[in-house]
Amino acid sequence: MVDHIDVEWSGLFHAEGLASDTPRYLAALLGDDAKAFANGYAHLWSTTLRREGRAWPATAPTAMLVAELLDHPLLGPDDPSLPDAMLAYLYAVGIAADLGDQAEEIRARVEEHAPELRSWTDDYLSADGDGRSRMWQDGTGLGVLILDQAALACFDLVPTLLRRTLPHLASQRARHRMCAAAAVGSLARHPSVLTQRPALLEQLRSMAEATESAYDLATILVAIGHLGGDTRHWLTDPHAGVRGCAALAFGLAGDNTADQALLELVRSPRAFGESFGDMAPPLQFQFNPYQDLLTFGLLQRDGGGETPAPGAPV
Structure with missing residues (x-):
């Protein structure tokens, strides 16, 4: 029980x-x-x-x-x-x-x-x-x-x-690993995990490099961004959803390529959703309208991304 x-x-x-x-x-x-x-x-x-x-x-x-x-x-x-x-x-x-x-x-x-x-x-x-x-x-x-x-x-x-x-990051099932990555991306923002964060980011990055699914990759990239990781490598990915999720990382504030990717998705949020085909957007976006999340990610560039939006996974 x-x-x-x-x-x-x-x-x-x-x-x-x-x-x-x-x-x-x-x-x-x-x-x-x-x-x-x-x-x-x-x-x-x-x-x-x-x-x-x-x-x-x-x-x-x-x-x-x-x-x-x-x-x-x-x-x-x-x-x-x-x-x-x-x-x-x-x-x-x-x-x-x-x-x-x-x-x-x-x-x-x-x-x-x-x-x-x-x-x-x-x-x-x-x-x-x-x-x-x-x-x-x-x-x-x-x-x-x-x-x-x-x-x-x-x-x-x-x-x-x-x-x-x-x-659960080591699950044999890819979708379960992605859900675990999303959970780690929010939980590991806790200040007690600060010294553990570099190792977690390395593990998430390895997962990102190993996956062949754009959906799973996008999920992991949001988690990496949550933890202050560098997602610059994926800003030129051919998949619009992957580019958008990579661009959300606050560590990329001031990066012209990242800001342009966010701006494009804010102008056409439907394109972001449609980029994942019949699937819903990655898990993190199912808890807050992804239009708001993308807009907030862009607006926070001026503030350095220190203050999370109420209820938003940033």
Whole structure:
């Protein structure tokens, strides 16, 4: 089962209220009840993450359950896309946890207001739907700080999630390796991984050079760009999607070829999507409209790319 993690779920909430139902929903992903499975999968994606991909208080412990599901033999034995989906979830959590240098400021504010936050949460969990809606507008700002606290919990969990994700870069299945690369690209932005990052970039670069799939290559290049790697080599690739993903790397700020590639795709975002044929754009672009991501990548050139767009994998 997946419910043995020492978490007081009844003291947490997600999009629909009390989070004590989350372990049960996720456990259904290991069963053969089709309806329960569908409900569990929907719960994971639509309930434990906020609509814009940010964290609820239940998100961090859910991510730990997902990390366990990722390696569970009963998860999708006949459907390899399910482990891929768990990696995609960890990618999303990495984005929600990307607090940069704001983490310690948030931690200080959370610790300063800890009693009020606990009281606000208790009141929220005992309120009805209308009462909860009113609490977000109560003028105290505690609800916003609760959500900051949730992001901080994800931030603190990232090193553990990264350790659970790294072995999947060596998967025998190419698509699984690509999902792992995307997850590593968001999780390894954590400051604790700074010294480990050069080795990870070398591993991702080796993967990029070995793949023959433009789709997989584009996915890896976004991950390399997330981590400050150099994707200059692929700016002249014949595939428009690959060029665009290579150009997103902030390390290429000021590079005329990279800026021109972004500008072309901003002018015609449809060309970017169509460059991948019948496939959706790479995983990272499925969490934020890729038009916005490309536009942001171009606009950030002037600012050096230090501040990530809200919810955007950059």
